[in-house]
Amino acid sequence: MTHQIEKYFVPEPSRYPIFGSVALLLMAFGAVFWMNKVSAGPMILALGFATLVYMLFGWFGQVIRESEGGDYGKNVDVSFRWSMGWFIFSEVMFFAGFFGALFYVRVIALPDLSSLDHQQFLWGDFSAQWPIKVSPGSIVDPFTPIGAWGIPAINTLLLLTSGATLTWAHWGLINNNRGQLKLGLFLTIALGLTFLGLQILEYAHAYSELNLRLSSGIFGSTFFMLTGFHGLHVTIGATMLIVILLRVMKGHFKPDHHFAFEAVAWYWHFVDVVWLFLFVVVYWL
Template sequence: MSVKEHSGDYFIPDPSPWPIIGMVSLLTTLFGGVLAMNGVAIGSYIVTAGLLLFFFLLFGWFRDVIGENLNDCYNKQVDTSFRMGMFWFIASEVFFFLSFFGSLYYIRNIALPWLGGEGYLGVTNELLYNGFEAAWPTHGPGELGGDFQPMGAWGIPAMNTLILLSSGATITWAHWGLKLDNQKQLVWGLIATIALGLLFVALQAYEYGHAYSELNLTLESGAYGSTFYMLTGFHGFHVTMGAVMLMAILGRSMKSHFSAHNHFAFEAVAWYWHFVDVVWLGLFVFVYWL
C-alpha cells in the first residue's frame, strides 16, 4: 500500500483491494466445490483456482499489515483493536468446538439411553430397535459400518498429549526469550514448537491409517466413528494451521521484526496454540479415555 493517513489517534489505511479479492476467492472455491460434488469435471480446477487466489490474498494482506507495523503506523489503540479481534476469534473457536462436544454429550447421554429403552421415549424406541444395547462406543442400531474396535487412549493419543503439552512449554520458553531480547532462545523455541506440532500431525495421520486398516474404524462406523473423526479431524486441522502460523512467525523472528515491547503477532499465535492445547486435553479425556 502507498501513503497511510492518521485520523486523530487511530490509524486509517488506504482503500484496500483485499476484501473484494477474499470474497471472490471464497465464492470461486464454493462454486467449484458444488460443481465437483455434482460430477462436473471443471469443478476441481475452479476449486484449485479459488484456493490459489485465497493464498495470494493471505500473502498480500499480511504483507501489508506487517509493513504498516514495521513503519510504526500502529499505536496503542490499534494494538487494543488487534487484541480484541484475536480474543473474539478464539472465542468463536471455543464455541465451534463446544458445539461438537455438545453433540458427543447428546449422543452418549441422551440419544443412546433412549434407543436402549430408557426415559419417556424409551418404550417406543425399544419396540423400534429390539435387542439394541445402549453401550458406548456404538455404531448405532443396524450396526452401521460393521464391527470395529474403538481407539484406545494409552498409545498414540497419550504420546500426542505429551507432545502438545511439551509444545506449550516450548512456545512459552520462546516468549520468555523474546521478552529478554534473546534472539537465539526465541528462534529455537519456535523451531521446537513447530517440530512438535508437525510430529503431532504425523502421528495422528498414522493413527488414522491404523484405525481404517486394522480397527475398521471409519467415518461409516455409526455415531462413534463420525464423532471421533469430526472432533479429532477438526483439531488436527487447527494444529496444522497453527504450525503454518508459527512458521510465519519464525520467519519474522529471524528477520528481527519483534521487540520486547512490540510483538503482538507472536502473542496472537501463542494464544491460538495454547487454545489448541486445551482443546486436545478435552478430546483426550472425553473422546479417547472415557
C-alpha cells in the same frame, strides 16, 4: 493542561476482503461439485485455494509492513487484542457445538434409545453402550475404536511440550534473547508437525486395520469431525508459527512490541486446551 490525543491509523481501502470472499465461495462450490463427481470440481477448488493463499500473503504482508513501519499505536494494539480474543471465542463456540453433539449422543440419545419404548418400536435388544458397534440391519460394518494410550497419549505429550517451548520462546523475546526465541519457536514447530504426522498415521491405521471410517455410524462421524477439525487448527497454528519464525529471522519483534507473536501464542495454547478435552472425551472415556 492539555493532553495529546494519539492518532488512530486507518488503512486505505483494500481489495483483499473481496478476494477472500471469492476464494471461500469458489472453495465451497468446488468441494460440492467434487463430492457430486462434477469434473470441474477439483479445478474450482484449487482455484479457490490459490486465491485464498494470494489473499493471505497479500493482506498479512500489508499488515506486517504497516506494523514495522510504525503506523500502529496503542489504540490499534488494543483493537488487535480485542479482535484476536473474539476470534478465539468464536473458535470456542465451534468446538462447543461439536462437543455438544457428542454430549447429546452419549448422555441423552443413547439412554433414550435403550428405553423399553424404543426397544419395542425402533430398535429391539439395543443396549446403551459407547461406542455403538452395531446398527439395525448391519448398516455399519464392525470396527474397533482407537485406544487412548497409544498415539493419542504421545500426541498429548507433544502438544503439552509444545506449549512449554512456546512459552520459553516468549520469555526469550521478552528478555531480548534472540537465540532462545528462535530455538523455542523451532522446537514448537517441530513438535506441532510431529503431532500432525502421527495423526496421519493414526488415520491410516484406523482405516486399514481397525475399519474405523467416517461412515462408521455416529462414532465415526463424531470422531473424525472432532479430531479432523482440531488437526486443521494445528495445521493453521503451525503455519502461523512458521511465519513468526521467518519474521524473527528477519529481525522483527521487540520486547515491548510483539503482539503478532502473542496472538499466535494465544491461538496455539487454545489448540492445546481443546486437545486435552478431546483426548479425555473422545479417546479415554
